[in-house]
Amino acid sequence: MADTSYDIIIIGAGMAGASLGAELAAHRNILLIEREEQPGYHSTGRSAALFSEIYGSKAVRALSRASKAFFENPPEGFAEAPLLNPRGTMFVATPLQAEALDGLKAQPDVAAHTRWISAKEAVSYCPVLKEDALIGALYEDGSADIDVHGLHQGYLKDIRRKGGDIQTGTTVSEIKKQSGNWRVTTGAGCYSAPVVVNAAGAWADEIGTLAGARSIGLKPKRRTAILVAPPPEHNPANWPMVMDIGEEFYFKPDAGHLLVSPCDETETSACDAQAEELDVAIAADRLMTATSINVRRIEHRWAGLRSFVADRTPVAGFDKDAEGFFWLAGQGGYGIQTAPALARFAAGLILTGEPDPALKVFGVIENALKPDRLWANV
Missing domain, CATH: 3.30.9.10 (D-Amino Acid Oxidase, subunit A, domain 2)
Structure with missing residues (x-):
């Protein structure tokens, strides 16, 4: 049976994968693959869910500031209730x-x-x-509780509305580069795309190993x-x-x-x-x-x-030694509050080769997030 082809395959349907999928689905044909029957089961669904502009490293705080506008004014129809509820x-x-x-x-x-x-x-x-x-x-x-379920479901619904596919309850068993594309083998079938995004949360290094990429030390x-x-x-x-x-x-x-x-x-x-x-x-x-x-x-x-990872800052960028393999991992405890900006950042790199320039106003710097920084002294 022939592989099902996509422009982009995202592995992991937690907050990272879902938010990026929603950013990409209007521009590319995407597939979101999740090993669990319920997306976000391991981390997204167990978050204390606070939005704070001063929590985390300098890079995390910049991403949080850049995410605030989305939380306060999400796209029409994205959520049935406010995503933020004030709590000092x-x-x-x-x-x-x-x-x-x-x-x-x-x-x-x-x-x-x-x-x-x-x-x-x-x-x-x-x-x-x-x-x-x-x-x-x-x-x-200015901090607030985040409606994590509303945010996550909003992203998943947005992917489907834009024509993206979501495959749950299937495990990735093999990732290989063939004829310029990545071939991803799962229990539900085989899929191919020129770009694979590794948003597998705690399993991201395992997914990287399957693709022959170097560990990020997660x-x-x-x-x-x-x-x-x-x-x-x-x-x-x-x-x-x-x-x-x-x-x-x-x-x-x-x-x-x-x-x-x-x-x-x-x-x-x-x-x-x-x-x-x-x-x-x-x-x-x-x-x-x-x-x-x-x-x-x-x-x-x-x-x-x-x-x-070692510097407690998210990893977002293409692997320089594995063409078309994109890391979106290491969000630590900040993945919910930074999701809107981190997804925009990653989508910019994937679609145009450059992050959204509007993010620089908030102090979001590409070099602080790219995976190359982790191997600079290795």
């Missing part, structure tokens, strides 16, 4: 973390989007915090989250997200509960991550140490994968 973020610090707090607020783009508040003010925003344990906090008023890391009930005398609906300045924990309101994470980054293999009892216990303990909350019961627990 409070970066709290103890006296031992004063240096880290000063270092963060000294960065110009952070200073432009935050204000310093005292420990007393921090407690006024989140009354369960222990005031005597804090020296103060940085408060970001490290999947497990992160745990739990849901606990707030004290009965408090309604947390309007509390900000509270983030420890050293990223030892965070908590935020979630449908009447508190979503809590110990910000663990346990290196693991690419897998269906599950929460481990020790990490669940650490999450509860750190919440109780920072607040007056006494955790008596864990309502729900889960884990997801966050995949990083």
Whole structure:
């Protein structure tokens, strides 16, 4: 049987693959391949979903700023409800973390989007915090919860509306270059295209190996989250997200509960991550140490994968040694909030050889994202 031909094949239908597919589908004939029956099962569907212009590396913050307009004003018909719901973020610090707090607020783009508040003010925003344990906090008023499901489904619907194909529940077993095209063999059949995009999340290095590409050094890391009930005398609906300045924990309101994470980054293999009892216990303990909350019961627990390369910055660009093989990986915990801009960036490179020039205004720099940077000193 002859291969089914496309202009571009994207491997991975999580947020990275879906957002790029939506950018490309109006211009090229695309196929999106997903190993799971449900796109976004491993990471996209398990995100804490915060939009923040000051979270992550310099390159990540630039991508977040460049994504804001899309979140605030998505295309007509893209989503049935707003993609953002305002929620402040409070970066709290103890006296031992004063240096880290000063270092963060000294960065110009952070200073432009935050204000310093005292420990007393921090407690006024989140009354369960222990005031005597804090020296103060940085408060970001412009952050927001992201409707991850609405965003992801909007991209998938957009692909279909523009004529793109989505194949779920099939695993890629072989990727070979033949007569100028990439031949991708899956359990559902064989497909060919001159361009293959590797948006396989935690499995991206495995997909790269199948294509004969050099490893980008991707490290999947497990992160745990739990849901606990707030004290009965408090309604947390309007509390900000509270983030420890050293990223030892965070908590935020979630449908009447508190979503809590110990910000663990346990290196693991690419897998269906599950929460481990020790990490669940650490999450509860750190919440109780920072607040007056006494955790008596864990309502729900889960884990997801966050995949990083060495500099903790996403990888987006063609592999110089594997013509037509494009990396879109290593988004870490920032893949949701950066998806609109990163997809535009990647689509520009694929369609024209140049990223969208409008992204430079926000500080998005090609050299900071291209895969070549990872091999410069190898």
